[in-house]
Amino acid sequence: MPDTSLPNSWDARAKAHSFFGFTDLPSIAERGTVVLTHGEGPYVVDTDGTRYLDANSGLWNMIAGFDHPDLTAAAQAQYAAFPGYHAFFGRMSDQAVMLSEKLVEVSPFEDGKVFYTNSGSEANDTMVKMLWFLHGAEGRPQARKIITRGNAYHGVTAVSASMTAKPYNAVFGLPLPGFLHLTCPHYWREGRDGESEAEFLARLVDELEQMIATEGADTIAGFFAEPVQGAGGVIPPCDGYFDAMLPVLRRHGIPIIADEVITGFGRTGALWGCESYGFVPDAIISSKALTAGFFPMGAVILGPELSDRLQRAVDVIEEFPHGFTASGHPVGCAIALKSIDLVMNGGLLNNVNHLIPTFEAGLAKLAQHEHIGEWRGRGLMGALEAVRDKATKTPFEGHLSVSERIANTCTDHGLICRPLGQSIVLCPPFIMTDAQMEEMFDKLSRALNKVFAEVG
Ligand SMILES: *Cc1c(COP(=O)(O)O)cnc(C)c1O
Numbered sequence: 001m002p003d004t005s006l007p008n009s010w011d012a013r014a015k016a017h018s019f020f021g022f023t024d025l026p027s028i029a030e031r032g033t034v035v036l037t038h039g040e041g042p043y044v045v046d047t048d049g050t051r052y053l054d055a056n057s058g059l060w061n062m063i064a065g066f067d068h069p070d071l072t073a074a075a076q077a078q079y080a081a082f083p084g085y086h087a088f089f090g091r092m093s094d095q096a097v098m099l100s101e102k103l104v105e106v107s108p109f110e111d112g113k114v115f116y117t118n119s120g121s122e123a124n125d126t127m128v129k130m131l132w133f134l135h136g137a138e139g140r141p142q143a144r145k146i147i148t149r150g151n152a153y154h155g156v157t158a159v160s161a162s163m164t165a166k167p168y169n170a171v172f173g174l175p176l177p178g179f180l181h182l183t184c185p186h187y188w189r190e191g192r193d194g195e196s197e198a199e200f201l202a203r204l205v206d207e208l209e210q211m212i213a214t215e216g217a218d219t220i221a222g223f224f225a226e227p228v229q230g231a232g233g234v235i236p237p238c239d240g241y242f243d244a245m246l247p248v249l250r251r252h253g254i255p256i257i258a259d260e261v262i263t264g265f266g267r268t269g270a271l272w273g274c275e276s277y278g279f280v281p282d283a284i285i286s287s288k289a290l291t292a293g294f295f296p297m298g299a300v301i302l303g304p305e306l307s308d309r310l311q312r313a314v315d316v317i318e319e320f321p322h323g324f325t326a327s328g329h330p331v332g333c334a335i336a337l338k339s340i341d342l343v344m345n346g347g348l349l350n351n352v353n354h355l356i357p358t359f360e361a362g363l364a365k366l367a368q369h370e371h372i373g374e375w376r377g378r379g380l381m382g383a384l385e386a387v388r389d390k391a392t393k394t395p396f397e398g399h400l401s402v403s404e405r406i407a408n409t410c411t412d413h414g415l416i417c418r419p420l421g422q423s424i425v426l427c428p429p430f431i432m433t434d435a436q437m438e439e440m441f442d443k444l445s446r447a448l449n450k451v452f453a454e455v456g
Pocket of ligand 1: 122230260288
């Protein structure tokens with residue numbers, strides 16, 4: 001653990017002049033911060049030399065671990081060749097041109113176009129602005145409402161936070177008006193007593209129909225969904241969800257956007273989460289694993305219909321007045337090209353599929369514990385939800401901070417995993433070995449036993 005006793009410790013210095021996002025302050029007041037200096041494969045190392053197996057791939061993004069030589073080499077070569085450029089005024093780097101070609105090629109789309117940002121939040125904001133722009137140009141200026149689902153996470157900028165259906169956004173006075181949230185498609189938690197999964201799904205479809213009827217289909221700009229909800233607690237949709245919901249949206253001409261910021265590039269075992277669930281959206285939002293976390297970058301990938309419509313709308317105005325200074329950064333693009341190559345041809349996606357059965361078996365085994373209500377997940381993203389009472393799904397009392405205690409105990413044992421609500425989330429890097437997977441489950445299992453013995 002970091003030494004917090006000295007005024008010039010890394011901990012004291014971190015607290016003195018840096019804000020931490022999404023951090024429980026009492027927790028770091030008590031336990032101290034962790035200041036990291038480097039990584040070794042899936043491990044990160046702090047200023048005291050303590051190694052932690054990072055079972056969350058950083059923030060879902062470091063799929064190739066923390067020191068992949070091919071990615072650093074790609075970055076170094078590109079820094080030497082052309083260390084920065086934008087994508088305005090008809091100029092962009094050769095790397096951006098090549099990455100767009102590659103993204104369209106590996107997308108589920110026949111054809112399409114890409115717009116770059118620096119983050120997933122900005123990519124969602126960009127997509128919303130594209131929809132507003134396009135509906136306006138097509139004579140539907142009233143089509144501005146955005147539909148997302150409860151527990152969705154789409155980012156933190158004012159628009160993407162409004163799409164993020166989490167209660168904590170109330171402290172900012174968000175969501176903005178016109179951001180509508182459907183029920184989270186989590187059958188285990190949201191299903192009513194005696195309601196079958198099929199009945200639950202029928203209720204969600206009905207809710208969507210009602211929402212469209214009440215709001216007016218012509219006022220809705222688009223529907224955004226993560227194929228598997230990530231920061232909401234790793235929530236795969238109930239059975240048949242997309243097959244039942246998407247036709248309703250299509251019937252009303254509402255564009256369907258897959259937010260693949262976590263699920264993109266292999267996380268679910270297929271290259272795209274929408275592939276795992278058998279649908280093709282109208283556009284894909286990408287970030288995180290796009291550069292294996294080696295560079296801040298996001299991308300909007302438009303399928304053929306939306307790119308044609310947007311192009312026609314832009315042609316009228318003669319300009320799309322939007323863009324970020326560093327979007328399409330050549331170093332980020334070069335890294336992304338290498339990362340996609342590693343996923344598809346360098347064995348990363350194969351290793352994901354090799355690891356999935358062990359990962360699922362490990363989660364299922366821990367879920368036998370009397371205080372684990374359910375395990376859920378898809379591919380290499382999984383969650384275990386702690387409960388006081390398994391039969392009634394009654395959660396532990398909030399003040400016990402059970403998931404935080406489990407995560408903190410894991411950290412003490414050299415394992416980083418994330419508490420999310422009452423769940424513990426695992427999202428291991430794609431480079432994990434079988435032995436590291438075993439280490440992860442072994443440490444987590446010991447932490448669960450210890451904490452449940454204290455609170456049970
Ligand atoms: C992380 C995340 C975002 C936001 O990405 P940032 O790069 O943090 O802005 C958006 N959507 C999903 C699904 C995410 O997981």
